[in-house]
Amino acid sequence: MNGPDSRVAALDGLLEEAGLDAVLATKDASIAYLSGFWGLQMERFFGVAVKRGGAGALIAPTLDRESANSAPTSLERLLYPAAISNGLPELIAFLGDAKRIGVEEDHLNFARSVALREAGYELVPATETIMHLRAAKDAEEVEAVRKACVHIEAAYDELWATLMPGMTEAEINARIAFAMMRRGAKHCEPHILFGTHSADSHGTPGERKLEVGDVVVADIAGQFGDGYWGDLTRCASAGPPSDWAQKAWAVVHEAYVDAVAATRLGNTTIDVDAAQRAIIEAHPEIGACLHGAGHAIGTEVHEPPFLIPNWDEPLREGMIFTVEPGIYNSDVGGMRLEDDVLVGPNGPVMLSTHPLELRIL
Amino acid sequence: MNGPDSRVAALDGLLEEAGLDAVLATKDASIAYLSGFWGLQMERFFGVAVKRGGAGALIAPTLDRESANSAPTSLERLLYPAAISNGLPELIAFLGDAKRIGVEEDHLNFARSVALREAGYELVPATETIMHLRAAKDAEEVEAVRKACVHIEAAYDELWATLMPGMTEAEINARIAFAMMRRGAKHCEPHILFGTHSADSHGTPGERKLEVGDVVVADIAGQFGDGYWGDLTRCASAGPPSDWAQKAWAVVHEAYVDAVAATRLGNTTIDVDAAQRAIIEAHPEIGACLHGAGHAIGTEVHEPPFLIPNWDEPLREGMIFTVEPGIYNSDVGGMRLEDDVLVGPNGPVMLSTHPLELRIL
Structure with missing residues (x-):
């Protein structure tokens, strides 16, 4: 496996102990760490979601399709048209039955946290889990x-x-x-x-x-x-x-x-x-x-x-x-x-x- | 009144109709709009809080004391030592009895929203209220x-x-x-x-x-x-x-x-x-x-x-x-x-x- 894919696998390995069904990384740097893709977020939603078992997706606007598609990752790409979607329906469709979701609590904004909670997800702080990997550099x-x-x-x-x-x-x-x-x-x-x-x-x-x-x-x-x-x-x-x-x-x-x-x-x-x-x-x-x-x-x-x-x-x-x-x-x-x-x-x-x-x- | 102070007064004037006891601006640009102060947030908490009636405070780490103190605003300065506080106790002491707080829902992070909710505040999306002012340029x-x-x-x-x-x-x-x-x-x-x-x-x-x-x-x-x-x-x-x-x-x-x-x-x-x-x-x-x-x-x-x-x-x-x-x-x-x-x-x-x-x- 290449760097980003092996990191997704390592993150998956931490989910059971953390009691998480899935984790959602939203910081530019965490997304890049897990996918090799650097976006330019501004007001738009970007994320890497990883479900326990290792299925993962990179969610980004179609505006960034060139960089997203050429990133060195085998994550599924969920590209959404930002003109008509805020990206959360695509995320939710991917998460499916995963209900206890780790999030980067020092990054995910209040509006998105409310929308995810209202969609039935339990959000759990997971910055520590993600940084456990990112902090120790190879x-x-x-x-x-x-x-x-x-x-x-x-x-x-x-x-x-x-x-x-x-x-x-x-x-x-x-x-x-x-x-x-x-x-x-x-x-x-x-x-x-x-x-x-x-x-x-x-x-x-x-x-x-x-x-x-x-x-x-x-x-x-x-x-x-x-x-x-x-x-x-x-x-x-x-x-x-x-x-x-x-x-x-x-x-x-x-x-x-x-x-x-x-x-x-x-x-x-x-x-x-x-x-x-x-x-x-x-x-x-x-x-x-x-x-x-x-x-x-x-x-x-x-x-x-x-x-x-x-x-x-x-x-x-x-x-x-x-x-x-x-x-x-x-x-x-x-x-x-x-x-x-x-x-x-x-x-x-x-x-x-x-x-x-x-x-x- | 100077520019920032007159904007704080205008924001106060919107709080009753919005059903808010107070509003907390956390975006750099909103803080600057209301105080003339540009900070460098990184991981630290910055905000301008305005209570109905017009009392307001600029909350920033002591690291930024020079710029915060020289800003063209009559807001109270609440400078906290980032080495031992995350700034929220200072915010909470200021908010006092104000319980229904407007926040910039597209900026406030999940961790801070949870901490404020656990401290008894009801958080209400208020980006629209703040942007109502910021959007119409003088x-x-x-x-x-x-x-x-x-x-x-x-x-x-x-x-x-x-x-x-x-x-x-x-x-x-x-x-x-x-x-x-x-x-x-x-x-x-x-x-x-x-x-x-x-x-x-x-x-x-x-x-x-x-x-x-x-x-x-x-x-x-x-x-x-x-x-x-x-x-x-x-x-x-x-x-x-x-x-x-x-x-x-x-x-x-x-x-x-x-x-x-x-x-x-x-x-x-x-x-x-x-x-x-x-x-x-x-x-x-x-x-x-x-x-x-x-x-x-x-x-x-x-x-x-x-x-x-x-x-x-x-x-x-x-x-x-x-x-x-x-x-x-x-x-x-x-x-x-x-x-x-x-x-x-x-x-x-x-x-x-x-x-x-x-x-x-």
Whole structure:
């Protein structure tokens, strides 16, 4: 069996223990994992349904018939005309007698859940079941994330060669997105922010110009090849780093080293977060700890499990996480270091290798 | 009152008639509409809750405190630490005695809907209530869409000056994304596809090279300024157009003219779709009609109402739609024409004005 078909078989193998008659995957990334098909959902319904015993179907609008039909899967195709159907009648006809249906509870929307319940189905949270498979990456998936990281590292080389005082956030983010897309990125999310703006790690790049004395937080994520993401962050100082920048760098680097070391078998998601949190939170005079240690990464840039205090899950071999401690101070800016780390049999394996330094521009 | 605050007041004014104690907006675009705040949701909970009487709150993780606190809104800020809360306790504390809650049923996920129901709330679909406001754009919003279209038209000028046989889809899409981002695009979605690949309108740009004889379907969407999108499509032929390309162009152009003319007061969403569908479906020898006439556009690139046979809603003044008939043939490619059209008091108003021609490259 090919990759997607063997994953459908593996998922089927989990249904009995989970007490499910069938499972319905609706996230783009789960659909792609189980079928090799990447859709563009917008308002339309897409799904992969697998019944206990292994019968499965890919449900998509006829609009996507070319990609759906050429996907490397032996799933039945249920293509519906979106102009006259919302796809649920086709799903329901397929599900038939299967009544207890696992769904991705963090994705399926309320309207569709109500329609399925009213059609007589019992919906059961099954994100954990699906992510049990998706979370442990095989060798091919690990290489796909590593390749995405190589592309991102090339983008950093271009960033450091290009960025100088006077350039705007919009300009450098556009250039880096271009570099990523030319290297084959399907999606890319550069968040390169300057000075105090970098304290807002999800801020939108704007017309702010880089000034001497600014810190730079450069978060670059991109999805390549068959759909696997890499996600890295490095920091810089425009001109000699301030006292704050030097101290923030030292704290974040220490937190990074400890959190990477904690990304190993025998630990849980909480342990990795605790490793960075202990260090960041010991320095409130420098800034605040605003997020967890990171998140799993694969066919989604953020996917479960999450490295946060309220997510408790043992690490398993083949999981890949971003490890990304950060510290944030509204008056000065942010500092964050991020690499992608595989949970290997003998400890953490770095999938990204860009130099760890506070770059001086 | 400023824009977002006056919209919150207008939403409050709809709650009594809708029989709602409160409404919870969770889409990025609805949150931005009601608060001026654009978040980056990923796995985290964001919302704007408005109780009957007008009390309202913006709920977001502390990670987004900089953007949330500086947003142009007088909504109360409920910022929660995502490391230890999922945001729902903060929402529930705010909702208090309000028990019948309108939600965006096409966005709120199943897990959050279950948690809110278990906390004693009755959830009622309210996308229609929120979209009743969002759908009718004011003069400022119309200008924002028009400005987005101007940027996209500049990207087309660059496209036609750049694209030539031998260039790959990945290369031209990267260049156009770069052109858009340099002009300030926050997000952009070029889908410029060649030859038979253009029959898959949601296909992913790849390593295919443009060859003489290929058709080109160039769909370019981008979000600019305060978050408003434009979305256009033009087509080209590499070298002299084939018989198929000339016929497909003529059919799509005719469908476009009729559908634009139908985008006026007195008509419904179905009427606009019927205008293009009658023409496209009369030519099965050229290709298939795979989608509706278009969709509303504003702070989302696709938003309700949709111009499809199973969506029946009267057009109102201030609505803005993409009008985008297309025809698709797996053996040759696609052809589609798309502009953004305002429903004006005296008929359709074109917000985009790029020349309507089958471009020859």
